[in-house]
Amino acid sequence: MSKSERPNPLFRNLNAKVASIPMILTASVVFVGGTLWTVLYSFTNSKLLPRLNFVGLDQYYRLWATPRWLVSIENLLIYGAISLVFSLVIGFLLAALLDQKIRFEDTFRTIFLYPFALSFIVTGLVWQWLLNPDFGIQHVVRDLGWTSFSFDPLYNSSIVIYGISIAALWQGTGLIMCLMLAGLRGIDEDIWKAARVDGIPMWKTYLFIVIPMMRPVFITTLVIIASGIVKVYDLVVAQTSGGPGIASEVPAKYVYDYMFFAQNLGQGFAASTMMLLSVVIVIVPWAYLEFGGKKRG
Amino acid sequence: MRYKLLTAAFAATAALQFAGPAAATDLEVTHWWTSGGEAAAVAELAKAFDATGNHWVDGAIAGSGGTARPIMISRITGGDPMGATQFNHGRQAEELVQAGLMRDLTDVATKGKWTEIVRPKSLLDSCIIDGKIYCVPVNIHSWQWLWLSNEAFAKAGVPMPKDWNEFVAAAPALEKAGIIPLAVGGQAWQSSGAFDVLLAAVGGSDAFLKVYKDKDAKFAAGPEIAKVFKAADDARKMAKNTNVQDWNQATNLVITGKAGGQIMGDWAQGEFQVAGKVAGKDYTCLPGLGLNEVIATGGDAFYFPLLKDADKSKAQEVLAETLLDPKTQVAFNLKKGSLPVRGDVDLNAANDCMKKGLAILAKGAVIPWTDQLMSQDTQKQKEDLFAEFFAKPDMTVEEAQKRFADLIAAAD
Numbered sequence: 001m002s003k004s005e006r007p008n009p010l011f012r013n014l015n016a017k018v019a020s021i022p023m024i025l026t027a028s029v030v031f032v033g034g035t036l037w038t039v040l041y042s043f044t045n046s047k048l049l050p051r052l053n054f055v056g057l058d059q060y061y062r063l064w065a066t067p068r069w070l071v072s073i074e075n076l077l078i079y080g081a082i083s084l085v086f087s088l089v090i091g092f093l094l095a096a097l098l099d100q101k102i103r104f105e106d107t108f109r110t111i112f113l114y115p116f117a118l119s120f121i122v123t124g125l126v127w128q129w130l131l132n133p134d135f136g137i138q139h140v141v142r143d144l145g146w147t148s149f150s151f152d153p154l155y156n157s158s159i160v161i162y163g164i165s166i167a168a169l170w171q172g173t174g175l176i177m178c179l180m181l182a183g184l185r186g187i188d189e190d191i192w193k194a195a196r197v198d199g200i201p202m203w204k205t206y207l208f209i210v211i212p213m214m215r216p217v218f219i220t221t222l223v224i225i226a227s228g229i230v231k232v233y234d235l236v237v238a239q240t241s242g243g244p245g246i247a248s249e250v251p252a253k254y255v256y257d258y259m260f261f262a263q264n265l266g267q268g269f270a271a272s273t274m275m276l277l278s279v280v281i282v283i284v285p286w287a288y289l290e291f292g293g294k295k296r297g
Numbered sequence: 298m299r300y301k302l303l304t305a306a307f308a309a310t311a312a313l314q315f316a317g318p319a320a321a322t323d324l325e326v327t328h329w330w331t332s333g334g335e336a337a338a339v340a341e342l343a344k345a346f347d348a349t350g351n352h353w354v355d356g357a358i359a360g361s362g363g364t365a366r367p368i369m370i371s372r373i374t375g376g377d378p379m380g381a382t383q384f385n386h387g388r389q390a391e392e393l394v395q396a397g398l399m400r401d402l403t404d405v406a407t408k409g410k411w412t413e414i415v416r417p418k419s420l421l422d423s424c425i426i427d428g429k430i431y432c433v434p435v436n437i438h439s440w441q442w443l444w445l446s447n448e449a450f451a452k453a454g455v456p457m458p459k460d461w462n463e464f465v466a467a468a469p470a471l472e473k474a475g476i477i478p479l480a481v482g483g484q485a486w487q488s489s490g491a492f493d494v495l496l497a498a499v500g501g502s503d504a505f506l507k508v509y510k511d512k513d514a515k516f517a518a519g520p521e522i523a524k525v526f527k528a529a530d531d532a533r534k535m536a537k538n539t540n541v542q543d544w545n546q547a548t549n550l551v552i553t554g555k556a557g558g559q560i561m562g563d564w565a566q567g568e569f570q571v572a573g574k575v576a577g578k579d580y581t582c583l584p585g586l587g588l589n590e591v592i593a594t595g596g597d598a599f600y601f602p603l604l605k606d607a608d609k610s611k612a613q614e615v616l617a618e619t620l621l622d623p624k625t626q627v628a629f630n631l632k633k634g635s636l637p638v639r640g641d642v643d644l645n646a647a648n649d650c651m652k653k654g655l656a657i658l659a660k661g662a663v664i665p666w667t668d669q670l671m672s673q674d675t676q677k678q679k680e681d682l683f684a685e686f687f688a689k690p691d692m693t694v695e696e697a698q699k700r701f702a703d704l705i706a707a708a709d
Contacts, residue, residue, distance in 0.1 A: 047674070048392035049374060067700075068681045134540060155540055157688055241542065243483040245688025246681055260367035262677030263392070 035276065042269035050265055059270035069271065072249045075161045079250070080229040082165040083172065087225055088218075090169065091176030096206060098177070099184045109181070113174040120171065124238025127167035128154065131239075154240055157247035164239055164248055171235075172228065176221055183217030184210065219290070230279055251275050322612040324380030326599075327356035327372075329365035330633075332545075334567035338633035342435075345625040351612045354380075363486075373398050378602030380609055381616055386423050386434050386598035387668030393600075394426050400601040400610070405617050406430040414621065416640040417661065419594055423669040432598040433620045436635035439592040439654065440494050440562040440666065443583040444569070448554035449476045460587030461498060461528070464558060468535045471557045478535035480547040480556035485684035487544055489676075491560040492529050492683050493667055497593070498586035499528045502664050509670045514706035518698065526694045526701075532560070533687045551580065560586070562595075566634045566650055576649040584653055592657045595666030596635065675708040 045055045063069050094112060098105055115123065130136040133152035141149040153163030187210055195205040211218075233252035236242060242249045251271060259268030324346075330339045336357070343353035356379055358365035366389065369382050373393055384390045393399050406412070415421045415434060424432040443461065450457050450467070453474040458464040468478035481487055497505040504521055507513045516522065539556070541547050548568045550556035559565065566582075574580050585591050599620055601613045619625055626637040631646055636654050644655060657663075667676060682704060686697045 047672070048370065049396055066678075066681075067685065132540070152540075241484065243485075243542070243684065243688060245685040246485075247688060257677060258674075260370075261363050262674040263370075263389075263672070264674040264677075267674070 038269050039273050039276075042266060042273045044266050046265040046269070048263040048265070055266070059266045060274075062267065063270050063274065068246045068249055069251070069254055071246050072251045072254050075248060075250055076229070076232075078161050079165055079168070079232060080226075082162070083168050083229055084222075084225055086165075086169050087173050087176045088221065090173050091221070092180050092211075094173070094177040095180035095184055098181055109178065112177050115171045116175045118171065120232075120234040121238045123167050123171040124235045127163075127170070128239045131163050131166075155244060157244050160240060160244065160248040164236060167239060168228075168232070168235055172225070176225070179217055179221050179224075180214075183214040186217075187213055226282070230275060321350055321352045322608045323352045323354050324609060324612045324616060325354040325356045326381045326383075326616070327358060327365070327369050327379045328383035328597075329358050329360070329362050330383070331357050331359045332567070333571060334632060334634060338629050341628040341632055342620065342625060345619050345622065345628070346616055349615050349619060351615055373602050378604060380604070380613060381599050381601050383597055384432070384600055385668045386420065386432055386596060387666070387670075388423075388672055389668065390432070390600050391426065391672075393602075394431050398602060399431050400603045400613065401429045402431060402433065402601065402617055403429045405614050409618055409621060411621065414639045414641065416638065417594055417658070417663045419663065419665050419669070420596070420638055423665070424598060432600045433617050434596060434598045434638045435620050435626075436630050436633060437592070437594050437596045437638060437658070438562055438564060438635045439584075439595065440490050440560075441497060441585045441591060441593055442494075442563055442565070442650075443558055443560055443586045444548070444551055444565055445558040445581040445583065446551045446554045446556065447579055447581060449474075449551075449557045452476065452554065453557075457581055458583075458587070460583065461495075462588075464586075465528075465531050465535070467557070468531075476554070477538045477550065477556040478558070479532055480539050480541070480550040480559045481532070481536035481687060482539065482544045482547040483542040483688075484544065485680040487547070487561075488533075488687035489680040489683040490562070491532060492525075494560050494586065495528045495532065496522075496525050497591060497664060498588040500525045501589055502591055502662075505664055508705055509667055510665070512705050512708045514702050517705040518702035522701075523694070523698060526698045529683075529686070529697075530694050533690070536687065537690065563634055563636075563650070563654065566648075570634070570648075582650040582653065584650075584657060590657050591662045591664050592636075592654055593666040594663050595668050596638075672709050675704065678704050 041050050041052075042059055043056060044051060044053050045058070046053070098108060102108070118126075131152065131154045133139065133150075133155065138149060138151045141151070153159045153166075191209060191213075192205070195209060200209075231252055232250050233256065236248055236250050236253055240248045242253055252275070255268045255271045255275070257268075258264050258271065262268075326342075328339060330336060339355070339357070343355060346353040358368055362385065366384070369379070369384075370393065372379060373382075374396075378398070390399065411421060411430065412418075420434040420437065421430065424430050424434060443464065445457065445464070447457065449471060453467070453470045453476060455467045455470045458467055464478075471478045481491055493505075493509075496508065500508075500521055504516075504525070508517045508522065535557075539547060539550070541550065544561060544565070545568055547556070547559055548561060548565045549572075551559045552569060552572045552574060566576075569576070569580055576582060599617070601617065604610050604613070621639065623639065623642045626639055627642050627644060630637045631644070634651070636651065636658060637644065640659070644651070647655065667679075671679075679701075682697065682700055686692055
């Protein structure tokens with residue numbers, strides 16, 4: 001470290017820096033540039049083709065007066081709360097159970113992770129059939145003798161979003177479980193021994209010692225789940241295509257439909273800007289706490 | 298050695314390319330006709346075009362117009378235009394034309410006297426922007442049909458209805474026999490289309506035009522349209538047990554006698570034909586729901602993007618002429634189940650329902666369809682409204698009508 005000439009920090013790890021140039025360019029031009037362009041054009045009345053004809057906040061007024069958009073936001077909140085809470089809880093429970101040095105752990109892990117290998121489209125179609133009252137679960141149970149049994153979440157406006165959440169949980173929980181399991185395995189064996197010596201019951205050890213120690217894993221998991229929530233689109237398209245009526249619409253689908261189907265780019269851009277804004281509102285305070293705190297510490 | 302071969306091959310292809318206009322020109326044509334009957338109809342167009350010494354490169358895009366149109370539009374705006382492309386005629390390609398991306402066909406049209414042969418005139422009108430012709434209409438597809446299952450009515454023990462009102466009256470009997478009176482698939486465009494048909498049938502052609510053409514919001518909020526919403530309310534009650542999404546699944550309910558009827562365009566006829574059903578015996582069709590016998594002149598048209606390649610531009614002209622050729626028109630439309638755009642062709646092979654349609658067309662009882670009258674944006678909002686109305690029994694008729702009137706006030 002005590003070299004006579006201090007190298008220019010700009011040229012340190014030059015290879016790595018050169019190698020990341022394409023990604024930096026992609027991020028700045030495609031992501032940031034595209035975002036700015038979208039926000040700019042959301043203030044225009046662009047229809048099929050982008051045109052710089054500014055109309056102020058008109059697109060946003062219309063957006064927030066549209067029942068379909070409001071339903072989409074409400075659905076996203078419900079879907080988000082369900083997938084966040086349940087995939088974390090179920091994922092962690094499964095991981096904790098698998099962590100008990102059980103036999104056939106690999107087999108179980110594979111089974112739980114398997115749905116994740118399917119795309120949302122396939123997941124959606126599978127669950128569309130399972131939840132279809134004429135072919136799926138309801139049909140099977142009725143054939144078993146319970147003829148008044150009724151289970152058709154995808155055809156009932158008031159609970160359809162829960163039906164979609166079931167499919168999402170089935171698909172995504174396996175991955176969360178694996179992440180959690182990796183986190184649990186990262187906990188030092190000595191901590192468990194120390195807890196046992198002190199006579200702390202297992203559930204308390206998990207709750208008050210292990211989970212706080214797994215903070216980085218939880219953060220990663222949270223980001224993965226949250227990004228999945230905001231962009232949910234294909235699952236809805238495959239399962240209900242927004243129906244019955246507009247009961248299971250989500251914001252990403254609104255954006256797509258209005259940009260390409262209704263040939264109203266301005267409206268689609270306004271909706272996508274609102275989606276970005278909501279992500280920013282969530283991410284910025286968190287990032288401030290997370291990264292701002294580290295510097296002080 | 299290998300390089301020499303390659304060079305020779307390149308030279309050969311290059312030579313072929315520059316061989317001049319005598320050689321066949323490849324022209325890529327995109328469309329969304331992918332179901333059995335549709336594909337057979339497209340094959341007729343391809344055959345006719347290949348016979349002119351050119352070559353039809355088929356660019357079918359699966360997944361209906363809603364999926365295909367964004368792909369087509371982004372290819373045209375993105376600088377990779379195809380030789381020709383299908384759109385529903387009307388306003389779907391309006392902005393592409395205004396942006397100068399589409400080819401002006403006025404010369405070809407004048408030469409072929411299109412203004413004289415295309416019938417009804419409104420078809421060609423919707424191809425005209427600023428006095429120039431930009432598309433070739435190839436068929437007429439009308440929405441105004443009520444398809445009824447004879448089997449279902451026989452089972453319920455009620456006579457075949459002759460119009461919408463009798464159909465509504467027969468609904469309780471059908472329900473009692475375990476039959477869904479009206480099949481309406483879950484996709485938004487189906488409930489929206491059914492309402493438009495009701496508007497033209499129950500409200501009448503004038504009401505239809507006043508709302509969708511003149512965009513008279515006050516009229517749309519008035520008592521005459523309230524009657525239409527009452528009919529739509531009947532329709533959603535009759536349709537409440539339909540648990541299918543796609544239109545052809547809904548049609549299949551009618552074919553198998555599980556549903557009494559369906560409001561759907563004449564493309565549904567293809568499904569009945571594929572299932573081997575006979576018009577008049579197994580199923581009955583009521584144009585204009587039996588109340589107001591009109592035909593809406595929606596349909597398909599081909600648009601030609603502006604190309605730099607002179608050979609391809611020439612081939613575009615040939616294709617445009619071929620599409621309107623009487624022989625092509627007959628061959629194509631018989632397979633497609635749609636009506637031809639020219640009145641001077643012979644359609645003896647048409648079935649009962651198609652003949653009913655032709656008779657109405659000959660009488661001149663036509664109205665323009667929503668694709669021709671309103672922007673895609675307005676239509677999408679309308680679809681959202683009726684999707685909600687049909688799926689949500691607690692949405693009142695008054696609330697729906699108020700939102701409909703607001704929508705018409707903001708329509709373009």
